[in-house]
Amino acid sequence: MKSTILRTVLLAFSILGISLLHYLTPLNLHYLHDIFQRFYYLPIILAALWFGFRGGLLCSLTVSVVYAPHILFQWGGGLTLEMEKYLEIVMYNVVGGVTGLLAQRERARSSELQKTAQGLEESYNKLQTQSERIMTIEEQLRRAERLSTLGEMAAVLAHEIRNPLGSIRGTAEILRDDYQPGDPKHEFIEIQIKETERLNRVVEEFLRMARPQPTEMVRCSLREELETIVTLTTNDAKARKIKLSLEPPAGDLFVSADGEKLRQAFLNIVINALQATPEGGSVTIATRQADGNHEIRFSDSGPGIEASALARVFEPFFTTKPDGTGLGLAITKKIIEAHGGTLEVESQTGTGTTVIVRLPVI
């Protein structure tokens, strides 16, 4: 804005100056007038370059208007005598217009080029962020690969631990027979055997999880599977004085599943619920259909799970029990997902826990 005013003032002054030269120079110095006449091209071309077609033409018209009286009144204005001067006025306007047009077109082109350059830069930036993303994903993949190798090594390790564990347990049993029950050494060896058993359980569970056996999918009755689970755990529930109930599903429900695996998953959930529920509490199993899934809800009236623990219940080896392995829910999740289903735990401290299994309807 400021430069526009400055440029306009500059043009006005130069036109005024050149015109004054014309008006004030005596006519007999006609060779000077010939020179001054050409000076007008300077402001006209500048105006065309700065302001385009309209600016160039406006400037040349101003020059024409300012210059014309000089021809008409000082030179006499004879058409044939002063023809050259009239032609110069025509030239002013032609130069103003054409230069303005060209300058304008040039400017449009350069702004277009600028826009293209901007677009290119944006594409380049996008490309760069994308390639960065690819690099991070690659890094993640490499890490996953390392982890899976670690997992395989852990499985080998677990396998190697099992054999010496068997010998320790065997020899401990032989030693135990040397002492009478009640003897402190008998107790110690008992502890030793119990702890070996626990270690063995951890290793076995781990191996079972690490080596996914092929699943054999057949048509299974959900009702039958759940009834089997209730039968298997009724005694345990009675001993704990917990009311275990299966709300009979409406009609028979079928899923495509490996029955043994499915029972293992359900059993893990029910055992957790029984372990969490205090005397006099209840564990309820209910089923319903929703969104093409069978939904099986295992609800207990236990203490619930704290938010920080809730986020970790599916983590292998996460346990809050002194003799737990922390593999129950990790295995359960793996089994349910292998059946195309999902496993979810809803819990609030004080109100109990609900484990929800969803399996696709067939």
Ligand SMILES: Nc1ncnc2c1ncn2[C@@H]1O[C@H](COP(=O)(O)OP(=O)(O)OP(=O)(O)O)[C@@H](O)[C@H]1O
């Ligand atoms: N119904 C539940 N109520 C309260 N806490 C639960 C319940 N189910 C699971 N949890 C919590 O989740 C943890 C992990 O459960 P998970 O079954 O994986 O292992 P675990 O029961 O501790 O060990 P394991 O199943 O090998 O005996 C439990 O230690 C417990 O803190």
Ligand SMILES: [Mg+2]
């Ligand atoms: Mg468990």
